[in-house]
Amino acid sequence: MDILGYSGYGWLPPALYLLLLIFLSSRSKDKVESSAMTGLIRAAIFLILVIHGLQLHNSVFTPQGFVFGFAQNLSLIAWVGLAFYWFQSGFLPIASLRWLVLVFAFVCSIFPAVFSGTLISPIAVSDPWFKGHFIVATISVGLLSLAAMHAILMSVQDRALHRQLEIAPNGRLAHWLEDLPPLLTMESLLFNLLYVGFALLSLTVFSGLLFSQALFGRPLVFDHKTIFALISWFLFAGLLIARWRVGLRGRVALRWVLSAYIALLLAYVGSRFVLEVILQRA
Template sequence: MDILGYSGSGWLPFTIYLFLLTFLSWRSKTKVEPPVFTFLIQAAILVALLMHGLQLHDSVFAAQGFVFGFAQDLSLIAWVGLAFYWFQSWFLPIASLRWMVLFFALLCSALPMLFPGTIISPAAVSDPWFKGHFIVATIAVGLLTLAAMHAILMTVQDRALHRQLAIAPIGRSAHWLEDLPPLMTMESLLFNLLYVGFALLSLTVFSGLLFSQTLFGKPLVFDHKTIFALLSWFLFGSLLIARWSVGLRGRVALRWVLSAYTALLLAYAGSRFVLEVILQRA
């Protein structure tokens, strides 16, 4: 089977992710991870990232032109999120995010096989402005995806602490909760992700607003994608302002992060999903 350049090898990243998750599930019965085991897992994730990255490049920047859709968008978001996780995990205690980012990458790596996307613009491949906007946008959304996963993990941790599961663990879920850093440390890591992600999102949103004709070949249109992108930017910005001014934190901040990310996902992958799958339009 070959759809817009895809072949059977396109399933290789999915296969590697599936193997990693299966192996980690089997190994999770052992609480302590030897350094050699951690290194091998990191090496395997790097191989998966390389295969996934090659698959994405060949499918998005195809010979026919710039091929894109909600499936490619989600796959790119998952790839960037996993890449940031892989890099940061060498320096920060975020191993508990590994399951979440790998599972997200597993699901999203398969989507382009099922939904091949459409040719957006044959000239986009050679347009440096469009490529720059596309790359920055993908990095921004991928980084904020990792922040959203981090917020979900913090929500679970917060609820577990309130139920005293971390003090008297029962069942399998409490073991990985015990290995998490304190909530204060987790919150600091979360906002570090948000600062960088918001800066890149701002560059993405305003480059799109100011250079719409150059980037997309049409004047700015305030459609649902633009509205959700601006809403997400406003929510993330308001959250950071509240953090600086009144020290906003805790459950309110976590809900704020997830609400802003939902709007962001609707702006990018969501708008393409509606067009391609529900409305059957390119």
């Protein structure tokens, strides 16, 4: 039964995200957020996550079969990233990341209502190897998406500190920056995300390389997706090795994170976008 399928309620998740963003932006920035308000916002995010998740499920697992494409992939990645944020925000000081994560989820939730995706072979989807690969890949990219947004936030914070920007005491940016933890704490949180995300990405990439026939029904082909996935893996691996060996940090590390993430997006989203939208092929 299509409770929240994209046929009738396709714009519900983006509408809810937009309402929450409007509410957050309308709140006075000169007031400290109370614990009750924080709990209310977390409850609202959880509710939207449930609705967005149901909608994704019903639009991907249709009566006709498994429907997937770059739009569904992006929306699912954003959903996983927001879910990780929601869970971690209960334990870690990452409230300032909330705006970026919600904007990303809002934008990505629009795409499945516009681009319908492609019907995937039900034989491949029923394979447990494929299911495991798909779940791990989605979690890894979602977690690394959160890490990339964390890196963007750190970059803004770093530039503000190095340039010693004169910001009005009551300005929005001033309060936003004041709410951030120290850069060293932010950096520690970033690499914790990267360690877990890279471990899952490694499992994704090498399971795809070693079991391509079982997962996708075809032998390994070094197409654009495989090449960009390997480039991303080597960039993340190089970053973590440099961090371990020479203590790499600062702007260089942040640029490295964003470069690796762009390659990852090109692998898991870009190839499908080119096929579906530009070439208009399944």
